[in-house]
Amino acid sequence: MRRYLVGLGVGLLLLSSAYLLVMSYVRNPEIQCLPYYTFRTILRITVTLVLSISTGLAFGILAATNKYANATIVPFFDVLQSVPILGYFPAVIMFFISAFPPPSELGIELSAILLLYTSMMWAIFFGVFGAVKTLPVNILEASQAFGLRGFNYIRHIVLPAIIPALISGSTLAWCDGWFFMIVAEYITYGGQTYSIPGLGSYLARAAWEYNDMGLAVILLTLITLLVFFLNFLTWHRLTERIHSGIFKPLIKTSFPNFFKPKWINHLRFQSSFRFHGAILATTSRKKYKIMEWIIALVLIIFTVIGLTYLLSPRIPSLDAIIQDLSDPEMRNLPMYTAYTMTRLTTAYFISLGVAITMGVLAAEHKRFATIFYPIYDIGQAVPILSLFPILFMAISKYFGARLGLEVTCIVMLVLDMIWYMFLNIMNAVRAIPDDVREVARLFGFKGIKRITHIVIPAILPAIVTGSMLSWATGWNTVIFSEYMPYGREVLMLPGLGSFLDKVAYEYGNTALLMLILALITSIVILMEKFVWRALLKKFERYRVEV
Amino acid sequence: MPALILEIRHVTKTFVEEKSKIEVLDDVSFDVGVDEFLCIVGPSGCGKSTLLRIIAGLEKADSGEVLLTGEPILAPTPKITMIFQLFGLLPWKTAIENVEVPLEVLGIKNRREMAMTYLKMVGLDGFENAYPHDLSGGMKQRVGIARALALQPEVLLMDEPFSSLDELTAKTLRSLVLDIWKNPTLPTNTFIMVSHNVEEAVFMADRVLVMSPRPGRVIGNVDIKIPRPRVKYLRDPIYFKYCDDVISLLEQKRPVGEKKGFCS
Numbered sequence: 158m159r160r161y162l163v164g165l166g167v168g169l170l171l172l173s174s175a176y177l178l179v180m181s182y183v184r185n186p187e188i189q190c191l192p193y194y195t196f197r198t199i200l201r202i203t204v205t206l207v208l209s210i211s212t213g214l215a216f217g218i219l220a221a222t223n224k225y226a227n228a229t230i231v232p233f234f235d236v237l238q239s240v241p242i243l244g245y246f247p248a249v250i251m252f253f254i255s256a257f258p259p260p261s262e263l264g265i266e267l268s269a270i271l272l273l274y275t276s277m278m279w280a281i282f283f284g285v286f287g288a289v290k291t292l293p294v295n296i297l298e299a300s301q302a303f304g305l306r307g308f309n310y311i312r313h314i315v316l317p318a319i320i321p322a323l324i325s326g327s328t329l330a331w332c333d334g335w336f337f338m339i340v341a342e343y344i345t346y347g348g349q350t351y352s353i354p355g356l357g358s359y360l361a362r363a364a365w366e367y368n369d370m371g372l373a374v375i376l377l378t379l380i381t382l383l384v385f386f387l388n389f390l391t392w393h394r395l396t397e398r399i400h401s402g403i404f405k406p407l408i409k410t411s412f413p414n415f416f417k418p419k420w421i422n423h424l425r426f427q428s429s430f431r432f433h434g435a436i437l438a439t440t441s442r443k444k445y446k447i448m449e450w451i452i453a454l455v456l457i458i459f460t461v462i463g464l465t466y467l468l469s470p471r472i473p474s475l476d477a478i479i480q481d482l483s484d485p486e487m488r489n490l491p492m493y494t495a496y497t498m499t500r501l502t503t504a505y506f507i508s509l510g511v512a513i514t515m516g517v518l519a520a521e522h523k524r525f526a527t528i529f530y531p532i533y534d535i536g537q538a539v540p541i542l543s544l545f546p547i548l549f550m551a552i553s554k555y556f557g558a559r560l561g562l563e564v565t566c567i568v569m570l571v572l573d574m575i576w577y578m579f580l581n582i583m584n585a586v587r588a589i590p591d592d593v594r595e596v597a598r599l600f601g602f603k604g605i606k607r608i609t610h611i612v613i614p615a616i617l618p619a620i621v622t623g624s625m626l627s628w629a630t631g632w633n634t635v636i637f638s639e640y641m642p643y644g645r646e647v648l649m650l651p652g653l654g655s656f657l658d659k660v661a662y663e664y665g666n667t668a669l670l671m672l673i674l675a676l677i678t679s680i681v682i683l684m685e686k687f688v689w690r691a692l693l694k695k696f697e698r699y700r701v702e703v
Numbered sequence: 704m705p706a707l708i709l710e711i712r713h714v715t716k717t718f719v720e721e722k723s724k725i726e727v728l729d730d731v732s733f734d735v736g737v738d739e740f741l742c743i744v745g746p747s748g749c750g751k752s753t754l755l756r757i758i759a760g761l762e763k764a765d766s767g768e769v770l771l772t773g774e775p776i777l778a779p780t781p782k783i784t785m786i787f788q789l790f791g792l793l794p795w796k797t798a799i800e801n802v803e804v805p806l807e808v809l810g811i812k813n814r815r816e817m818a819m820t821y822l823k824m825v826g827l828d829g830f831e832n833a834y835p836h837d838l839s840g841g842m843k844q845r846v847g848i849a850r851a852l853a854l855q856p857e858v859l860l861m862d863e864p865f866s867s868l869d870e871l872t873a874k875t876l877r878s879l880v881l882d883i884w885k886n887p888t889l890p891t892n893t894f895i896m897v898s899h900n901v902e903e904a905v906f907m908a909d910r911v912l913v914m915s916p917r918p919g920r921v922i923g924n925v926d927i928k929i930p931r932p933r934v935k936y937l938r939d940p941i942y943f944k945y946c947d948d949v950i951s952l953l954e955q956k957r958p959v960g961e962k963k964g965f966c967s
Contacts, residue, residue, distance in 0.1 A: 592787055592789050592790075592791040593791065593793065595756075595761055595787070595791065596787070596791040596792075596793065598761055598779055599759060599760075599761060599779045599784065599785055600779070600784075600804065600805035600808055600854075601779060601781070601805070601808050601809070602808055603808075606807075606808060610793070610796075610804055611793070614793070614794075614795035614796075615795070617795070696795075697836075698794060698795075698834045698835075698836035698837070699794050699795040
């Protein structure tokens with residue numbers, strides 16, 4: 158408690174002095190609005206979080222306790238989750254801007270909240286769902302034996318059981334909110350720029366309108382500091398609370414003598430580990446019956462049709478759709494797909510290589526582990542999408558605008574993808590059981606043999622889970638970072654992401670947008686189904702049973 | 704007095720955790736003869752497993768030493784190997800690969816045949832390509848035994864090898880282990896087993912070493928002079944007499960106020 162209060166005080170002091178310093182020394186017409194922007198962004202994310210928690214909780218409990226809800230909601234959400242959020246964002250903006258035309262801020266504000274919501278809700282829903290689903294059988298039996306039903310069952314059994322998952326899901330959601338903030342607050346649509354007051358839009362303006370690299374870096378640092386501090390203020394405290402509570406935490410988070418700044422680590426490992434658990438829960442449950450597939454499919458088709466209907470200003474006739482789809486650029490689609498896939502694959506293998514190297518080093522030498530974890534923590538607190546303008550400004554100096562964007566895009570992808578890999582691999586390295594380590598020593602495994610026979614197989618399942626997550630997040634980033642408003646013009650790399658942005662923001666072509674979105678979603682789902690799930694199933698038996 | 708294979712000399716071990724020191728072993732000394740079957744029993748937490756790990760070279764003693772035919776043990780050696788309570792199989796290797804891998808480390812050429820021989824010996828032919836995940840507890844421990852034997856060690860250490868198995872399986876595996884011990888064609892004939900099951904110890908061992916609660920010390924030494932095979936004597940008063948001897952050593956209370964010293 159005392160440590161917490163000291164941390165709180167020092168953090169607050171540091172943060173406010175940083176703000177004061179920035180506000181008094183930086184020359185920028187908007188700098189005095191910084192506290193207001195901060196307030197707006199925090200408010201936006203908080204409102205969305207409350208929304209996500211209430212719906213995620215309700216749907217999660219419903220899906221886990223009701224057979225019919227389970228058969229409909231879960232597969233439906235599973236598919237929806239695979240659609241890259243930034244992919245349907247243009248459609249959302251189209252809708253809200255036409256509903257609440259500017260200068261009203263409401264349209265943008267609503268689309269920002271919806272974007273944040275769709276990125277934040279999944280973690281909570283799947284966390285809650287997984288926690289209820291994995292309630293120990295003996296607890297269920299005991300509750301039945303003592304006649305706990307209905308509301309009492311929810312109150313005494315379900316709610317206490319999901320609190321850890323809820324908190325870690327919320328932590329994750331909160332971080333996701335900061336991740337997408339910059340995209341949600343600053344939007345270019347139909348050749349025009351819309352923004353709502355907030356830290357993200359300010360950062361974007363600093364980079365793209367004021368062309369002020371120094372300010373952008375300062376803002377980014379400030380945001381990182383803020384995220385760090387807020388995490389400490391809320392989630393860390395809550396995480397500690399549930400640990401001292403009567404309910405046994407689902408995951409142990411005491412990492413003896415590995416970590417110096419304990420409060421930082423607690424939180425993130427807990428959260429992401431839970432999420433990992435949630436993903437696994439989805440994996441093992443993923444055997445839908447045919448009926449469930451049909452229901453989910455019908456629901457999805459209805460949703461898509463409904464969305465299209467809502468989003469397009471008029472009901473499109475078949476002719477209009479055909480005309481929309483006969484865009485001359487359509488024949489470039491396979492090429493665009495190939496380009497984007499190449500970019501993603503390149504970034505994926507770079508992240509894979511680096512993450513595995515770091516994981517192996519951490520497994521072999523405790524000292525590396527102590528260095529890597531703090532790096533991971535600081536890196537993870539940087540809202541990566543916000544890094545884009547800054548990175549581009551720095552990189553394009555050396556490579557020129559065109560090649561610079563290509564390099565920036567890859568760097569962004571690597572920075573984004575690597576964390577999931579790194580996190581999963583590190584967790585796996587830490588989870589290598591003592592008896593396996595002992596066996597390795599007893600039978601004299603050394604050097605390369607130790608790595609190939611012990612370390613690599615032990616982290617293989619984690620590599621697959623990490624890959625799955627990193628590809629999912631990679632698609633979002635690629636949509637964002639192939640397309641860059643550069644001064645007066647727009648700079649773009651040929652690819653699916655930029656094509657989607659162009660179709661949505663410049664042409665306003667709904668039918669084509671839907672097509673590209675469906676294409677991306679099917680790539681994501683197919684890869685998941687045929688690559689990752691297959692590998693995961695193969696490696697399932699590698700998991701050490703304890 | 705038969706020839707000695709292992710000498711444990713004044714072994715002490717203390718674990719330091721955060722701020723507290725836990726004294727685990729306090730001046731433990733004993734000898735193990737060639738071909739002997741020794742059982743170490745003691746209450747949980749008395750350092751039996753730590754002792755076994757020190758003998759295996761997995762842990763270092765703070766002071767004292769362990770001599771294998773006169774040579775101090777400083778690191779794991781193929782001459783001493785171990786069977787684990789939780790089997791310690793690599794989940795990503797099949798049964799036969801689990802047996803083969805330590806042989807590969809030693810650079811042995813015909814390892815597949817050797818592994819197969821030992822898998823057959825423990826009755827696992829037909830399961831060589833199964834992953835540990837798909838094997839029952841008893842079968843996993845059979846793989847563990849085959850893996851240890853394949854190295855042809857001089858001393859076999861067993862860390863509560865049957866305590867995570869059900870009683871029926873444990874019974875079968877106990878006689879399997881005894882058969883292996885008595886088999887003169889195998890080079891491995893010195894067995895040291897840690898157990899907290901007195902009946903098991905008396906049933907299997909030539910000699911039972913009794914350890915005190917933490918910090919672990921040797922507080923008794925019971926020679927079990929029941930003729931083998933002992934299955935016949937499981938209902939015999941002599942069997943119960945030995946069990947009682949060991950139990951009464953285990954149940955000795957420390958005199959109040961006295962921290963050190965035991966009358967053994």
